[in-house]
Amino acid sequence: MNSTTYYILEREKLIVEVYEGEVTxxxxxxxxxxxxxxNKYNPSYHFISDFRNASIKFNKKDLVDFVEYLSNCFYHNDSNKVSVLSSTPVQVAxxxxxxxxxxxxxxxxxxxxTVNSACTWLGVRGKEIGFIEDVIALLSAQ
Structure with missing residues (x-):
């Protein structure tokens, strides 16, 4: 089953994205x-993008096209941090x-x-890490 979804955590100023199955x-x-x-989207929020249960189904041209798409979306923003969760060497590549x-x-x-290392890099600490792990689990269960 393919699934892409997100949730905006306003208090944490964080957007959690979860990708599962074959992702194009x-x-x-x-x-x-x-x-x-x-309406809740804020361009200053940071991201956690979870691809651990995803199979990437695109080639280098698709990747170049996606970067070009993002160039048109993020040119005006301050720097955002994007913490990518991955579980396989192919995903890391x-x-x-x-x-x-x-x-x-x-x-x-x-x-x-791990979610813990992703959150730590983003400056999220303590109980909020467990909360974010729960959000990812809920999004994955949808």
Whole structure:
């Protein structure tokens, strides 16, 4: 089953995205468009993007197209931190290439394998980490 979803945590100033199943460039763009249209969306919030249960189904051209799409969305923002959760070497390879292609974007990426390390890098501490783990679990269960 393919699933892409997000949740905006206003108190934490954080957007949590969860991707599951086969994920295409088209699905990435669709989720971003839905997010950017959300009344609660704030361009200064940081991101946790969970791809641990996803299979990436796009090639380098798709990746270049997605970076170009993001260039049109984030050109005016201050720097956002994006903490990417991954679980396989193939995912890490894709994100490494993505990071190289998106060097010009005002986005600071880091790849993590646990929610705890992702949250720590974003400055989230204490009980909020458990709360964010619960949010990811709920989004994954949808």
């Amino acid at each position: 460039e088209r699905e990435l763009v669709a989720l971003k468009e839905e997010l950017f249209d959300d 894709y994100y490494t290439l993505f990071i190289e292609l998106s060097y010009h974007l005002p986005l600071d990426f880091m790849v993590h394998d």
